[in-house]
Amino acid sequence: SSELTQDPAVSVALGQTVRITCQGDTLRSSYASWYQQKPGQAPVLVIYGRNSRPSGIPDRFSGSDSGNTASLTITGAQAEDEADYFCNSRDMSGNLPAVFGTGTKVTVL
Amino acid sequence: VQLLQSGPGLVKPSQTLSLTCSISGDSVSSNAAAWNWIRQSPARGLEWLGRTYYRSQWYSDSAVSVKSRVTVNPGTSKNQFSLHLTSVTPEDTAVYYCARRLWDVDGFDIWGQGTMVTVSS
Numbered sequence: 001s002s003e004l005t006q007d008p009a010v011s012v013a014l015g016q017t018v019r020i021t022c023q024g025d026t027l028r029s030s031y032a033s034w035y036q037q038k039p040g041q042a043p044v045l046v047i048y049g050r051n052s053r054p055s056g057i058p059d060r061f062s063g064s065d066s067g068n069t070a071s072l073t074i075t076g077a078q079a080e081d082e083a084d085y086f087c088n089s090r091d092m093s094g095n096l097p098a099v100f101g102t103g104t105k106v107t108v109l
Numbered sequence: 110v111q112l113l114q115s116g117p118g119l120v121k122p123s124q125t126l127s128l129t130c131s132i133s134g135d136s137v138s139s140n141a142a143a144w145n146w147i148r149q150s151p152a153r154g155l156e157w158l159g160r161t162y163y164r165s166q167w168y169s170d171s172a173v174s175v176k177s178r179v180t181v182n183p184g185t186s187k188n189q190f191s192l193h194l195t196s197v198t199p200e201d202t203a204v205y206y207c208a209r210r211l212w213d214v215d216g217f218d219i220w221g222q223g224t225m226v227t228v229s230s
Contacts, residue, residue, distance in 0.1 A: 045218045
C-alpha cells in the first residue's frame, strides 16, 4: 500500500534521545524525508535522503532506514523540538512524492 | 528563496478553488526543481495534490485522489504557479501550501506560508 504509519505521540525528557519511526512499503525503494511542524506554521524539512540535513538544521537531528521503516532521531532533545513530525516518501511507482505519514507529536518534558 | 501564496479563503461548494504561489529567489522554469501543492486538514492529514516542472518542456502531475479535479500550471508571464481544484465540497476545506522540491534533495525544502481555505455556502 502507499500508506506511511507513525506513532501518534511520543515524549522525551529534556536532553534525552527520542526516535520517531515511519513504516510503509514505499520505504523499501524510496528514502523518507522528515518535516517538523509547529502550531500555526508551515512544515520545515529537517532530514532528506539517506541522512542529510538542510542548512540550519541542528546536527542533533539524524535519519536512518531499515527495510520498510525510516527513523528520525533527536539526540539531546531541546524544548524547541516540541512539535509534530511527518515523514514523506515517493509512491509505489517511485515517481511521485505523494505519500505522507500520519504524524507524531513529540512532547519534551 | 521565498514562496508567497495568494487567493481567497472562502469558496462556495461546487465552485473552483484557485490559488497562486509567487516565487522569489528561484525560477518556476528551473530545471532543478518541481513546484508542488500540498494541503493539510485534521481529517486527512498532509496530502500531496500535484506539481508542475520544466525539463525542456512543461510537465504536470497530480494525485490519484484528486486527479480529475486538480490542475497545477506554471505562470504564463510571471514567476509563479497555480492550483485549480474544481467542484469543491466541504471535504476540501484545508490549509493549502505550495512547496519547492529540488530533484537532488528529494524533499520539500521551501514552503509557502499556507492559505486556510474554507468551502462553505
